[in-house]
Amino acid sequence: MTTPGTFTITARDGAARRASLATAHGVVQTPAFMPVGTQGTVKSLCPRDLREIGTQILLGNTYHLYLRPGDELIARLGGLHRFMAWDGPILTDSGGFQVFSLAGLRRLTPDGVEFASHIDGSRHFFSPEKVVSIQQNLGSDIMMVLDECVPYGADFDYTKKSLALTTAWAQRCREAHPPLHRGQLLFGIVQGGFYPELRAESAAQITSLGFDGHALGGVSVGEPRPEMHAIIHSSVPHLPDNKPRYLMGVGAPQDILAGVAAGIDMFDCVLATRNARNGTLFTSTGKVNVKKAAFRDDDSPLDPACSCYACRTFSRAYLRHLYIAKELLSYRLNTIHNLTFFLSLTKRIREAIETGGFASLKAEMDAIYPPDAPSGE
């Protein structure tokens, strides 16, 4: 087996890269999209469904798994892979984003962050060492450092001060997890808000700490889409070329294409799965609401260009019926379809980079999913 962390770039097309990243549970072909499995499951899907639709790597949420069922329980049961019966690569976040967006009664100190569980209000403390320990218990292939995710609109001084904290925490995480300990990779996270000079400063600090890869955090936090794309393009050049780059929590099709164009290798987003459960489906001709009246009598597949089980098997009329009747199968079929869309998109991106056709693919997709569309859409 190739040493975990081995990152091999096999093709380039502009700043876009086609590469592979070795992990203890297999090789990930990049650019890659990671479905989100918050609580040890991608909602409504089995591991074999995930394989069938072409999932290479899953994301698990440290905050959720720590609270329920608990990382120590999962460790006793053999780790997250065995617990959820997924034998492919898993990346876990640090839990920081959920603490700042989901938990209550936060108190930030230089040593970490105290918070109240969104489930039962119980109080907990995440230090850099604690989130490393949790992720070691989970046994994920790629661990993330604890960072402070600065909200959109934070001023320069706050953002600069936060950046220093994030760097100090990153260093403590690195020290708590020796390189390749138990085969688990550790990625650093660059913050700096929407100030390019702070992004550069953060990148200089984070990339000096010897991580196995680097992420951009604090993106897709409510900013207009052009600002998102601008900060991605100005930040990525500060990340080393020879290690994987991960854009956290992004995104829509146009954001993935913008990220790849800037040189990003990895993406995750709840948009695909959450929208699926809300009846918003991504297709080769644009987004569509499965409830739309025109689907009522429509015997054709949702997306004739899609090869997923839902499109191969059922009609628009049936998918509409399931959604309106609030049937559990609706969430499942919609999720299979949306994830297939994003996994197929990244597969097409990989093929396009190999053949020098990325710009053409991006132009084609941008006509369907416009880069200037409001980011809420």
Added chain:
Amino acid sequence: MTTPGTFTITARDGAARRASLATAHGVVQTPAFMPVGTQGTVKSLCPRDLREIGTQILLGNTYHLYLRPGDELIARLGGLHRFMAWDGPILTDSGGFQVFSLAGLRRLTPDGVEFASHIDGSRHFFSPEKVVSIQQNLGSDIMMVLDECVPYGADFDYTKKSLALTTAWAQRCREAHPPLHRGQLLFGIVQGGFYPELRAESAAQITSLGFDGHALGGVSVGEPRPEMHAIIHSSVPHLPDNKPRYLMGVGAPQDILAGVAAGIDMFDCVLATRNARNGTLFTSTGKVNVKKAAFRDDDSPLDPACSCYACRTFSRAYLRHLYIAKELLSYRLNTIHNLTFFLSLTKRIREAIETGGFASLKAEMDAIYPPDAPSGE
């Protein structure tokens, strides 16, 4: 293809029969358990899941499908089989039971029953001819006649009067649907409450009308389990031996075994699927609540004797976690497991009848699922 309706008894063991029933969409081996697909889906499962767990025939609910998405819509889209992508046999009920248990503002007349939709309060009328027409639109393989399902505790005079109405409606259904029209079978329903002489009277009337099979209705309507088993045993001998016998809406393992012992061939019940979603699981050692504390750290399969995907793949600890976290995958895995239990039970019953071992199987199962347990359990 064998003519739909062909019913061939291949083995007997006491009153229990091992038989096959030909339909336009394939042959059903009996005794058979029919998973319930109320709104055009067995909740949380795809057709291929149903095949994998050994489903032979599904039940669809006329009342629900008539209201949403509508039987005429389904007819325009090629019928229920195509709509839900299930190419095996389907039995539809008449909708009568749901009108009497679920709909509001009922008004019963000799011509039929007026009711208010539980979805939007809109008013509708089911006559015998109407429910035949709806089921013709759905294109089910086995249709059921409209009947009045008498509540438990109804007095003798009311039950006798109702029985006459049910017979009149049955005759009108038979006249509205010529034998084997479009290959669709039509089953009559025997009522008569918990009065053996009324059951005999109803059976004499219904079985004279030339149906393709006969059902016992008005069972499992709140009566104590011994009363249920007693009325089954006293009623079945009044149903012709040479046609399939269907016990509607029953049941638990001990009720299926009691039914088979009396000579019943077909069963349906929401217990398997509804209990699954409530976290109550049927296993080879009895019922178990998936939330139980002892499962918290338990790495073993839910039921080591079960061959379903959930038991082959996941631990009790994981199934408990999914349920407590209210994950969609919980409903799915629990449903796969419970349906597998009932489908495997009927498969074992068929094998036992073939080898003269039914009494022994029944004794074995009755020790685990006692026939004198309260029927709410």
